[in-house]
Structures are given as C-alpha cells and as structure tokens.
Amino acid sequence: MTNTEAPPRPDLVGRAAELVGLIRKHAGWQDENRVLHDEVLQGLADTGLLKMRIPVRYGGYESDTRTVCDVVAELGRGDGSVGWTVSTWMIGCWLVGLFPDEVQDEVFADPNVRICGSVSPNGMAVPTEGGVTLNGKWHFNTGAPQSQWDVHSVLLATDDGNYVPAAVVVPMSELTVVDDWHTSGLRATGSVTTIAENLFVPQARVLPMLPVLLQGQHLSERNADSPVWRTPFLPFAATVGASPALGMAQAAREAFFERLPGRKITYTGYELQVEAPLTHLQVAEAAVKLDEAEFHLNRQAEHLDTKAQNGETWTLQERALARMDAGAVCQRAKESVDVLNTASGGSSIYSHVPMQRIERDVQAINLNGIMHPDTNAETYGRVLCGLEPNTDFL
Structure with a gap:
C-alpha cells in the first residue's frame, strides 16, 4: 500500500471524545503514579489514536495537523498529562517518518508503537x-x-x-x-x-x-510526496505541543460549571454563587480567553496543513509566528484556567477536585521552553523588527 492509498478515515476526534470519561476515571491514579493507566493506554490503542502520524502503508492514518491537534486537545480535556504524552508520541512518530524506509520498517512493525x-x-x-x-x-x-x-x-x-x-x-x-x-x-x-x-x-x-x-529534506523515499512529511519540524511540534493546553482550559470550564449549582460565596450574602455579578464577569472572561486560545491553535494548524498540501516554503516570519501562536494558546488557556480556579473557592484544593490538577498542569505547560509565551513573543517581535531570531528552534 502506498501513502496515497489511504483507508477510510475514522472519526478520530469523536473517538478521543469518547475516551474522556475513561481518562478522567483514572486521572487521580495517573497523577499519583506518574504514568498513564494501562486502561488508558489500551483505550488509545483500541481507538487507533496512536496511529495518527504513522504512514498509511503500516496501517496508520497520516492525519493532518488539524486532526492531530483536535484529538490531543480532547485527550487533554480528559487529563492534561494524557494530551501532552500523546502529543509527544505523535511528534516521535513524525520524526521516525523522516528516517530511511528500512528504519521505518523496523520501528513501525507495531502500528501502535509508542x-x-x-x-x-x-x-x-x-x-x-x-x-x-x-x-x-x-x-x-x-x-x-x-x-x-x-x-x-x-x-x-x-x-x-x-x-x-x-x-x-x-x-x-x-x-x-x-x-x-x-x-x-x-x-x-x-x-x-x-x-x-x-x-x-x-x-x-x-x-x-x-x-x-x-x-x-529527509531520508525517506516513500514519505517524500506525503504532505504530512512536508511540514517543518518546529512549527508542527510547537502547534501539536500546545494543543493539550486548550483541552485543559475546556476541562476547567466543565469542572467549574459542574460544581456551580448550589454553591454559595462564603462570608457574603450570596447564597448562590451563580447569582453574583462577580461570577458573571469571571465566567465571561474565562470564556473569551478560551476562545482566543482556540483561535491561535486553529489558525496555526490550518496554516500548517495548507502550506504542506500546496508544497509551499516557509518564511522566517511564518516560522516565528508558529512559535508565537503556540505560546498564545498556552498563555490564554492558563489565563482562562486561572480565572475559574480563583472562582472555585477553597474547596477546590482537595485532591479529588479536578480544578487543582488542571491548574498545576496548565502552569507546567506554560513553562516548557518551546511553548513559553514570553520567549516566543520576544522571538516573534525580533523577527518583525528585522532582527535575527536569536534561536535555531524555528
């Protein structure tokens, strides 16, 4: 089977959404044991989500960047750690696709390889x-x-x-x-x-x-004509790596509204938090930040797919913008989570309440060197000002 003879593409985003319940079931265990639960690993394999960036000839899907990002965001909605881990595995699969075909024959012998x-x-x-x-x-x-x-x-x-x-x-x-x-x-x-x-x-x-x-340029002959492997490394890695942050912000919104009914604001006259103007301002601000994060992720994913499909080269400014968008996704997602975390009250620090884990995870992804909002903003600004980017990671 050649790269162009792709099998019917399943609804991978839908499959990822269906896994969210299982992932959340094991989120506490995963946080404590510092690895993914076996049932989560099996779920990822059974749904085919580990095959997104594996060549079609090995049973993979060669999914476009938008699909990969949407799937990773959904998994991050279940548990940020799952989204981040799968994003890393997708980048790893993509990198192996650059190696000589004989190496791919060995590594991709297992279509669910991690x-x-x-x-x-x-x-x-x-x-x-x-x-x-x-x-x-x-x-x-x-x-x-x-x-x-x-x-x-x-x-x-x-x-x-x-x-x-x-x-x-x-x-x-x-x-x-x-x-x-x-x-x-x-x-x-x-x-x-x-x-x-x-x-x-x-x-x-x-x-x-x-x-x-x-x-x-790369060493694979059979992947040479695939749009998937015409995508530049850093813009792809940064975009996919930022995707879990969007899922974390979506998870924070769901967690907040799940606990909102019946909650009051302690030491105030508000018997119901939902009636307080402060709450209205907070959820509106969080929603706007979430929308902004989604915009930056979708813009860059679609840019990657369009240029790869058309075989277009990347300018230095476009590469810097890819890093900028990735940082903006993480920053806006964190700002959204921060607002809702602040609005969640003292009881949200209990380990069984998802908000505290989401807050810790979104903080961690914002500290990653490739996604760091401040670093990426400076790099983009330097390029806009006609200076050298001060990094080879573009």
Missing part, C-alpha cells in the same frame, strides 16, 4: 564503523517508561572537528531510565531522564537535522 523523544541535544554521537557511538543524558523524556523507542537529539561529530545537530532512533531497552519525574504539574507524563553510555547506533538510525530543519 515513540518518545527529547528536543534538547544533550548527547554526543561520534562516528564509528557502521554507525555512531552515543553518549548522553536527556531530561524531560515524556512517555519514556511506556514507550518502545526513543528519538534523541544529539550533536554529531564531523570530520573537521565540528558538530552538527542530528537525531538518533534507539530502542528503549538499550537506554538507562532514571525515575526522577517528581513534579508539581503534568505528573502523569512520566517525563523521566534517559541515559546512553557508549551505545552503538547503526548509521541508518542517524539523521542529520539541518537539512530537515532548514531545507525540509
């Missing part, structure tokens, strides 16, 4: 006969405890004594996993540290990243 990864080049790859020797330590490796493969960012030594960015694909079984993910937010993502020590990686599983980042 591929984690790390963007920061915290490893060194030194050429040796038939491949490279890899050493490194990568933090924030989301989903690693429940993944089969890892795509690591590294610095690849060159013959002239310099280094170039590259990505390597490594089986999780060959890495050391350090269980150090003890955090305040996104706890269930299992974003642990992984270590490689003098690990041999075959040459086919080494991908120089500059041609991918700057020229859109």
Whole structure:
C-alpha cells in the first residue's frame, strides 16, 4: 500500500471524545503514579489514536495537523498529562517518518508503537564503523517508561572537528531510565531522564537535522510526496505541543460549571454563587480567553496543513509566528484556567477536585521552553523588527 492509498478515515476526534470519561476515571491514579493507566493506554490503542502520524502503508492514518491537534486537545480535556504524552508520541512518530524506509520498517512493525523523544541535544554521537557511538543524558523524556523507542537529539561529530545537530532512533531497552519525574504539574507524563553510555547506533538510525530543519529534506523515499512529511519540524511540534493546553482550559470550564449549582460565596450574602455579578464577569472572561486560545491553535494548524498540501516554503516570519501562536494558546488557556480556579473557592484544593490538577498542569505547560509565551513573543517581535531570531528552534 502506498501513502496515497489511504483507508477510510475514522472519526478520530469523536473517538478521543469518547475516551474522556475513561481518562478522567483514572486521572487521580495517573497523577499519583506518574504514568498513564494501562486502561488508558489500551483505550488509545483500541481507538487507533496512536496511529495518527504513522504512514498509511503500516496501517496508520497520516492525519493532518488539524486532526492531530483536535484529538490531543480532547485527550487533554480528559487529563492534561494524557494530551501532552500523546502529543509527544505523535511528534516521535513524525520524526521516525523522516528516517530511511528500512528504519521505518523496523520501528513501525507495531502500528501502535509508542515513540518518545527529547528536543534538547544533550548527547554526543561520534562516528564509528557502521554507525555512531552515543553518549548522553536527556531530561524531560515524556512517555519514556511506556514507550518502545526513543528519538534523541544529539550533536554529531564531523570530520573537521565540528558538530552538527542530528537525531538518533534507539530502542528503549538499550537506554538507562532514571525515575526522577517528581513534579508539581503534568505528573502523569512520566517525563523521566534517559541515559546512553557508549551505545552503538547503526548509521541508518542517524539523521542529520539541518537539512530537515532548514531545507525540509529527509531520508525517506516513500514519505517524500506525503504532505504530512512536508511540514517543518518546529512549527508542527510547537502547534501539536500546545494543543493539550486548550483541552485543559475546556476541562476547567466543565469542572467549574459542574460544581456551580448550589454553591454559595462564603462570608457574603450570596447564597448562590451563580447569582453574583462577580461570577458573571469571571465566567465571561474565562470564556473569551478560551476562545482566543482556540483561535491561535486553529489558525496555526490550518496554516500548517495548507502550506504542506500546496508544497509551499516557509518564511522566517511564518516560522516565528508558529512559535508565537503556540505560546498564545498556552498563555490564554492558563489565563482562562486561572480565572475559574480563583472562582472555585477553597474547596477546590482537595485532591479529588479536578480544578487543582488542571491548574498545576496548565502552569507546567506554560513553562516548557518551546511553548513559553514570553520567549516566543520576544522571538516573534525580533523577527518583525528585522532582527535575527536569536534561536535555531524555528
């Protein structure tokens, strides 16, 4: 089967919505145990949601960016950690799709494969006969405890004594996993540290990243004509990575209105919170912030899909705008959650009340280096002013 012979596409967004109840059932357990529940993992596999960014020839769907974002947002509506973990796995699948087809044959042999990864080049790859020797330590490796493969960012030594960015694909079984993910937010993502020590990686599983980042070139012949793999890496990764934040804000709204009936405002004359003008102002402000977050996510997802479908190149300003939109999604989502969290009263800090977990998770996603609203705003502003962007991550 070629990439163009796609099977009928199921309603993946609808399937994700149907999983929300199961995900919320296990949200407390996941937060406590710092990984996804087995039933949630099975649900993701049974619904086909893990196949969104797997080539059609392996049984995947090659879903467009808008679909991936909508699915991830729905999963984030159930539990922000689930949305974030799946977004990372989708980015991992996409990255493997850039590697030589022989590597894909190996990795995608399981159509429900889970591929984690790390963007920061915290490893060194030194050429040796038939491949490279890899050493490194990568933090924030989301989903690693429940993944089969890892795509690591590294610095690849060159013959002239310099280094170039590259990505390597490594089986999780060959890495050391350090269980150090003890955090305040996104706890269930299992974003642990992984270590490689003098690990041999075959040459086919080494991908120089500059041609991918700057020229859109990669090593897969069979994916070359697919719009999915004509999408630039950072704009895609940032957009999909911001999607869980939208789901978190939607979850906060649902959690707030579920508890609103019958609640009063303590130490005031309001026997019903719903009657207070303050409440009306708060829910209106939160709704507008949520709408703004959705606008920025949808704008960038549709931009990615349109340019990929048409085979259009990306300008520096468009790349900077993609980061800006991702930051705006996270910022507006956090502002929406903050308003509703403040309006939820003291009882919302109990661990069984979802609002406190949503607040912690949306705070965590706003601190991510790729999504950070302040960093992304500065980068976009520099480009608008005609300056260099001060980063290679565009």
